[in-house]
Amino acid sequence: MITFEGVSKYYDTTTALRNITLSVGRGETIFVTGPSGAGKSTLLKLIYAAEFPDTGRVTVDEWQSDRRNGSNIPSLRRNIGIVFQDFRLLGNRNVYDNVALALRVRKVPEREVKAHVLDALKMVNLRHKTDSFPPALSGGEQQRVVIARAVVGDPIIVLADEPTGNLDPDTAAGIMRIFKEINARGTTIVIATHNRELFRDTGKRVFRLDNAAVASEERG
Numbered sequence: 001m002i003t004f005e006g007v008s009k010y011y012d013t014t015t016a017l018r019n020i021t022l023s024v025g026r027g028e029t030i031f032v033t034g035p036s037g038a039g040k041s042t043l044l045k046l047i048y049a050a051e052f053p054d055t056g057r058v059t060v061d062e063w064q065s066d067r068r069n070g071s072n073i074p075s076l077r078r079n080i081g082i083v084f085q086d087f088r089l090l091g092n093r094n095v096y097d098n099v100a101l102a103l104r105v106r107k108v109p110e111r112e113v114k115a116h117v118l119d120a121l122k123m124v125n126l127r128h129k130t131d132s133f134p135p136a137l138s139g140g141e142q143q144r145v146v147i148a149r150a151v152v153g154d155p156i157i158v159l160a161d162e163p164t165g166n167l168d169p170d171t172a173a174g175i176m177r178i179f180k181e182i183n184a185r186g187t188t189i190v191i192a193t194h195n196r197e198l199f200r201d202t203g204k205r206v207f208r209l210d211n212a213a214v215a216s217e218e219r220g
Contacts, residue, residue, distance in 0.1 A: 001026040001157070001188050002047060007056035009042055016042040018212040020056070026156075029179070029189040031199040031220060034209035040192035043209070044159045047190065048080045049073045061156065078106065081150030085162035087142045089134040089149075095121070096130040099149045106153070120148040124178055140171035147178055151187070158182060160191045164198060172198070 002024040009017040017039045024030050032040050045051040046058050049068070058065040063076045089098050099120055103113045121127045124144035134142055143163060150158055160179065164172035176198060183189050191198065199206050199220030208216045 001028070001061060002190070003057075003059045004043075004046070005057045005059075007046065007053045007058055009039075009046065009051060010054050015212045017046075017053075017209075020214055022207055022214060022217075024188060024190060027183070027186050027188055029183045029191070029202075029204050031202075031204060031206045032190065032192045032209060033194060033196065033199070033206055034215070035194065038209035039212045040194075040209060041161055044082075044161055044190065044192055047157070047159060048082060049076055078153065079156045081153065081155040081158040083143070083146050083150050083158065083160040083163045085165045087134070087146050089142060089145060091134050094131050094133050095126060095137075095145050098134065098145055099152050102149050102152050116152050116154075117148075120152040123151070123181065124148045138171075139166050140168075140174065143167065143171075143175055144178065147175070147182075151182055155187065157188045157190070160189070160193075162193055162195075163191065164193070164195060169197070 004020045004022050007017060007020040008015070020043065032043055034040055042051060046053060047060055052065055052068070060076060061079065063072060096117055099117045100113050103116060118127060121130060124147050126141065126144055126148065129137065129141065134145065137145065164175050167175065179189055179191065202220040204220045206218050206220045207214055
């Protein structure tokens with residue numbers, strides 16, 4: 001599903017990632033951990049083509065970074081849902097419209113939009129908040145809206161960058177249960193986090209980055 005083959009990424013004189021080789025199977029959940037600046041966010045950006053490797057190759061399903069063109073990147077991104085730590089919700093749009101936006105930009109018919117949005121909000125237990133606006137929600141509720149927005153288009157991959165970084169432990173545990181449910185539907189999930197509690201005793205593969213390289217691979 002996702003492979004990195006000898007991937008390195010540089011920003012001016014800074015090495016963001018160095019000779020990364022790893023693979024993620026279809027329907028698998030993996031964790032990427034390491035200290036701040038280790039390259040976790042850069043690795044996710046390479047998966048959804050916000051950045052491109054300077055050396056090596058990234059393959060995501062049938063897309064390959066060394067065979068890219070301008071037309072196939074939107075197709076790649078339609079198959080990937082992204083959960084950001086800082087939410088990135090539109091404060092002047094209600095919950096329903098924030099989630100629906102991911103479908104409306106693809107010109108999905110409004111009747112289909114409604115069905116998908118309500119299903120996504122039901123999954124994260126926020127059907128009752130459709131008319132609420134992000135500033136009126138708790139941090140955990142906002143993150144659940146972000147997750148609904150990420151999965152509303154039925155992506156084959158969900159990427160999460162520090163998805164519980166601003167949340168208390170109980171709320172974080174609830175968010176992780178939602179990711180487990182998403183994965184049970186067959187979605188491949190990659191979670192970048194510095195919080196070891198998220199993957200402790202999960203049995204999932206954990207790649208630890210340090211100094212821009214994979215320092216170890218272990219089971220949570």
